[in-house]
Amino acid sequence: MTLDDPAGTIDTQDMENIFGCVCDLNGVLRGKRIPTEQLDKVLEGTVRMPLSICGLDIWGEDIEGSVMVFETGDADGVCVPTGRGVVPISWTRKPTALIPLWMNEESGAPFLGDPRRALANVVDRYKSHGLTPVVATELEFYLIDPTDDTPAPPCSPVTGKRLTSDGALCLDELEHFDHFLNDVYDACRVQGIPADSAISENGAGQFEVNMRHLPDPLRAADDALLFKRLVRGIARKHGFAATFMAKPYGDRAGSGFHVHFSLVDQDGVNLFDNGGDDGTPMMLHAVAGLLETIQENALTFAPHENSFRRLLPGAHAPSNVAWGYENRT
Incomplete structure (x- = not known):
């Protein structure tokens, strides 16, 4: 295909x-x-x-x-x-x-x-304007046990025990759920979704999968949309449920959706890259525009009541209008 x-x-x-x-x-x-x-x-x-x-x-x-x-x-x-x-x-x-x-x-x-x-x-x-956005996404989601009326972390397919602790970048958690993750990556290959690295995230049963950069925002958006449906479907196949909602648990880490983008001109030159750490004036103008409009755009970035449950100080979530180099907080 x-x-x-x-x-x-x-x-x-x-x-x-x-x-x-x-x-x-x-x-x-x-x-x-x-x-x-x-x-x-x-x-x-x-x-x-x-x-x-x-x-x-x-x-x-x-x-x-x-x-x-x-x-x-x-x-x-x-x-x-x-x-x-x-x-x-x-x-x-x-x-x-x-x-x-x-x-x-x-x-x-x-x-x-x-x-x-x-x-x-x-x-x-x-x-x-002769410009092309180059886009990549990172999608975070939880696997949950669907057998109860309230969300609960899944049981490990290896030990049979319920996950009870957070596991940021935990290799054991990746290995315990490797059958699920293998099926996810196989389905991504069949559907042409450019899935890249996967990690175990902060929450129990929480994962993040990154997509490779594409010079096609529509394609990148389609990939993210199809990936979410794919993950939910394969989770059901393995006896789990999957959710991408912002804050499924009140006392655990929320899930984010990160979008990376740069701009290239008709010659493929990255207009945000000045060859150093600071970035070009165009990049700084782009950041300034985001800062100026971020509150008005909250309807897009946080469209639901549950979205705002994630936006808490000290929670690795964007609760302030700010920016920085290599700054996750």
Whole structure:
């Protein structure tokens, strides 16, 4: 499968169904289960879904007062492939796959309420200046025991005992959960997700997986979205649940989502790098812009009530508007 070949080389003959999915405002994939006989219909961009599903809240409900619902008759949009192609899914009982889609209006114009369309507009603005953002992400998540009504750390597959202590960069924890992690990396290779290093994080059953840098913000965002779904699916396969929520435990470390980025020009020159430790004036202007707008952007960086439970002083979380070189606090 190549990134530019919609159907790729994926054999869908053994698949009974596929999923056509769009991404909503909270990074949740929403869509339809479609018989594989209708694969061409999906790839041709004739699947329809309500435009309003791009703007649901974290509970999957319509946002009160949303103009995408009653004021417009909750109209359908046209779902067209993003170009990612057929993405195999390895954790379901039968072979299946999903096809990432994004929304057009009935007229064929891009639907600007689709968050992927919003990101594409930002990328186009960079391109108009001859610039390309180079992006990498780090995703933190917890494995939890799903057998109780309240979240609890998982039991070690090796010892059978529940994890009770924090394990920052603990090799034993990585080894105890190596079957799960091996399946995660295998699925990433199949889906074309550039997973890099993994560590055991501060919390019991908490892990972090880094992605490699890409000169394609849309691709990097797609990878992060698919990775989150992949981890949750493989966790279920191993008898766990996985959560990327900011603060699943009140008394344990929260989970962050880190984004690294730089800017390169048309010649591939990193415009933030002056060859030394200080960075270029453009980098400093970029940092200043982040500092100036960080409070207004809290709605994006911390969109839910649970997000703010993580933002505590002394918790390795961004509770102050500040910056520094090699500074995690």
